[in-house]
Amino acid sequence: MSDTTHSRGPADDAAAATGRPETSSLRIILTLGVAGVMAGLLLVFVFQATQPTILAYKAKMLKLAVEEVLQGPDSYLTLYLVDGALTAELLAGSEEDAYEQIYMGLDAAGKVTGIAAAHSRPGFQEHVKVIFGFDPSDGRMMGMKVLESKETPGLGDKIEKDEEFVAQFTRALAPLEAVKKGRGDGDPHQVDIITGATISSRCVVDVINEAYARWNPLVEQMQGATRP
Amino acid sequence: MGDLVWILLSAMVVNNFTLALFLGLCPFMGVSARVETALRMGLANIFVLVITSLCAWLLNSFVLEHAPFLRIISFIVVIASLVQIVEMAIKKFSPVLFQQLGIFLPLITTNCAILGLAIFQTNRGYGLFQGLAFAVGAGLGLTLALVLMASIREDSERATVPSLARGTALVMIIAGSLSLAFMGFAGLGSAT
Amino acid sequence: MRETTSTQDLVRGIWRENPVLIQMLGLCPALAVTNSVANSLAMGGATMFVLCGSSLFISLLKKFIPHEVRISTYILVIATFVTVADMVLEAGFPTLHKALGAFIALIVVNCMILGRQEAFASKRPVGRALLDAVGTGLGFQIALLMMGGVREILGAGTFLEMPLFGPNFEPWVVMILPPGGFLTLGFWLLGLSWYQERRKKAARDQGASQDSNAEGRAA
Numbered sequence: 001m002s003d004t005t006h007s008r009g010p011a012d013d014a015a016a017a018t019g020r021p022e023t024s025s026l027r028i029i030l031t032l033g034v035a036g037v038m039a040g041l042l043l044v045f046v047f048q049a050t051q052p053t054i055l056a057y058k059a060k061m062l063k064l065a066v067e068e069v070l071q072g073p074d075s076y077l078t079l080y081l082v083d084g085a086l087t088a089e090l091l092a093g094s095e096e097d098a099y100e101q102i103y104m105g106l107d108a109a110g111k112v113t114g115i116a117a118a119h120s121r122p123g124f125q126e127h128v129k130v131i132f133g134f135d136p137s138d139g140r141m142m143g144m145k146v147l148e149s150k151e152t153p154g155l156g157d158k159i160e161k162d163e164e165f166v167a168q169f170t171r172a173l174a175p176l177e178a179v180k181k182g183r184g185d186g187d188p189h190q191v192d193i194i195t196g197a198t199i200s201s202r203c204v205v206d207v208i209n210e211a212y213a214r215w216n217p218l219v220e221q222m223q224g225a226t227r228p
Numbered sequence: 229m230g231d232l233v234w235i236l237l238s239a240m241v242v243n244n245f246t247l248a249l250f251l252g253l254c255p256f257m258g259v260s261a262r263v264e265t266a267l268r269m270g271l272a273n274i275f276v277l278v279i280t281s282l283c284a285w286l287l288n289s290f291v292l293e294h295a296p297f298l299r300i301i302s303f304i305v306v307i308a309s310l311v312q313i314v315e316m317a318i319k320k321f322s323p324v325l326f327q328q329l330g331i332f333l334p335l336i337t338t339n340c341a342i343l344g345l346a347i348f349q350t351n352r353g354y355g356l357f358q359g360l361a362f363a364v365g366a367g368l369g370l371t372l373a374l375v376l377m378a379s380i381r382e383d384s385e386r387a388t389v390p391s392l393a394r395g396t397a398l399v400m401i402i403a404g405s406l407s408l409a410f411m412g413f414a415g416l417g418s419a420t
Numbered sequence: 421m422r423e424t425t426s427t428q429d430l431v432r433g434i435w436r437e438n439p440v441l442i443q444m445l446g447l448c449p450a451l452a453v454t455n456s457v458a459n460s461l462a463m464g465g466a467t468m469f470v471l472c473g474s475s476l477f478i479s480l481l482k483k484f485i486p487h488e489v490r491i492s493t494y495i496l497v498i499a500t501f502v503t504v505a506d507m508v509l510e511a512g513f514p515t516l517h518k519a520l521g522a523f524i525a526l527i528v529v530n531c532m533i534l535g536r537q538e539a540f541a542s543k544r545p546v547g548r549a550l551l552d553a554v555g556t557g558l559g560f561q562i563a564l565l566m567m568g569g570v571r572e573i574l575g576a577g578t579f580l581e582m583p584l585f586g587p588n589f590e591p592w593v594v595m596i597l598p599p600g601g602f603l604t605l606g607f608w609l610l611g612l613s614w615y616q617e618r619r620k621k622a623a624r625d626q627g628a629s630q631d632s633n634a635e636g637r638a639a
Contacts, residue, residue, distance in 0.1 A: 050511035400606030
């Protein structure tokens with residue numbers, strides 16, 4: 001747009017110098033308009049063509065992560081946080097992504113086996129995003145998976161790759177307490193942090209504690225309401 | 229509040245735009261020969277970054293929600309025209325400021341730090357104030373990197389550098405060392 | 421501007437006017453995403469697609485684009501192709517798309533692409549514009565692979581994720597972190613200027629008659 005106001009400025013001299021005829025403002029606006037509309041149409045077409053694949057992939061990755069941290073439930077339900085309470089049903093017409101979500105794993109009989117939630121906190125470099133599963137009846141961890149992190153390769157990224165570290169999140173009890181390796185006294189709340197990745201592994205513990213403290217009361221409140 | 233401080237610090241030193249994300253390398257190579265120029269370039273950058281952050285937020289919240297595929301196009305078009313409007317406005321209302329920043333403004337339009345800021349802000353879902361903190365942090369970080377680089381280069385002119393290493397190769401290796409030094413800031417965020 | 425043959429159009433960008441190593445254009449992606457060979461290949465491919473697409477379109481439409489708004493139109497065309505590349509990568513190669521992140525969108529501000537449109541595609545027939553785009557794109561890809569190869573081999577001890585050394589290899593992690601990018605490019609540039617210096621010297625030794633010729637080639 002601002003280019004049109006310039007058409008009588010230096011560009012005019014340049015046009016005169018190269019012997020180029022002056023272009024009318026109408027033609028300039030028309031060219032940009034046509035180019036814009038063509039670009040828009042092409043993008044809408046590609047968007048329509050690629051969007052289903054992209055959404056399907058995202059849904060698949062989420063499903064795999066939820067099933068992993070809930071130790072393979074028979075099925076799971078998505079719970080939405082609406083007006084401070086959890087619900088599995090959304091009002092017709094409201095958008096799913098507008099609400100925060102957690103996932104409730106069920107066994108074949110429809111009994112709740114675990115709750116999965118995702119959360120993030122600043123780590124060593126960037127936010128570390130983690131999804132984890134816990135049993136709401138006793139606060140026992142069921143699994144932990146790092147979804148996003150830019151921690152240092154070879155050091156901080158052990159929070160994903162160190163199997164011993166990850167395995168601790170299938171038995172520890174919430175709220176977790178981070179302790180140096182070998183300094184624990186057998187308390188089931190304790191999690192050994194990785195030497196050389198202290199900040200990153202503490203970050204995982206903090207993420208889980210924060211999310212557990214937030215979601216567990218809501219889950220209890222919901223279960224209390226459905227099971228009078 | 230702690231969140232805003234973290235965003236600012238993170239963009240400024242932990243994930244410095246130039247030294248960790250390689251954004252804004254053109255001015256980093258081009259105008260880092262003198263401290264004075266580097267400082268002014270940095271200030272002009274902060275200015276444009278803040279305005280861009282505001283525009284990106286407006287676009288994201290009111291227009292692009294319904295048409296995410298127009299994001300890249302609308303960002304680049306809005307940034308380019310905006311910088312031009314700002315340039316004209318400064319020229320008219322504050323000739324002194326224009327003297328200080330003016331020549332750098334057109335250069336900034338093609339600076340990848342500006343579009344980078346808009347896109348990172350969108351990807352991370354920052355709100356208005358988070359975006360502004362991010363922009364100020366990124367701008368301060370760019371300025372810091374530029375001024376540090378310029379002061380090292382001013383000194384290196386008096387050193388006896390082998391003729392082979394003069395020019396870009398030397399700048400790259402100095403930048404590498406600075407980037408290595410900035411890695412020491414990592415972990416700062418987890419304290420907040 | 422002096423005229424060139426079609427072969428020169430294609431070959432020029434690959435080595436003698438290599439966008440990254442000689443002209444210092446497109447440094448941002450060349451440093452930011454070259455921490456592995458796979459990422460380098462993906463970035464090179466996406467850039468090649470955008471470059472060829474925009475060159476083709478702009479060369480075809482050059483008669484219809486008014487001189488005054490040519491830059492705006494070029495940016496519009498480039499941004500469209502970048503968005504297409506972004507969406508196609510996300511649908512087809514989601515892991516690569518995640519690794520490259522925001523840097524795909526930042527192909528728009530790669531000065532190399534706009535530079536080729538302004539200097540070449542807007543003035544030449546379609547065929548030659550395409551040849552030039554392919555050459556420049558290949559040159560960019562080669563430079564990215566030179567960076568990505570060195571950084572992945574030293575920094576992770578692998579090539580395309582295949583382990584190269586024994587299990588006792590301690591990777592030089594800093595090479596795949598940001599400082600490694602600056603240092604690798606710095607050392608490549610150093611090597612390149614050493615090579616050019618040597619060729620210049622060899623040419624000087626050969627005789628004064630060919631001297632000026634070789635100077636021109638080396639520069």
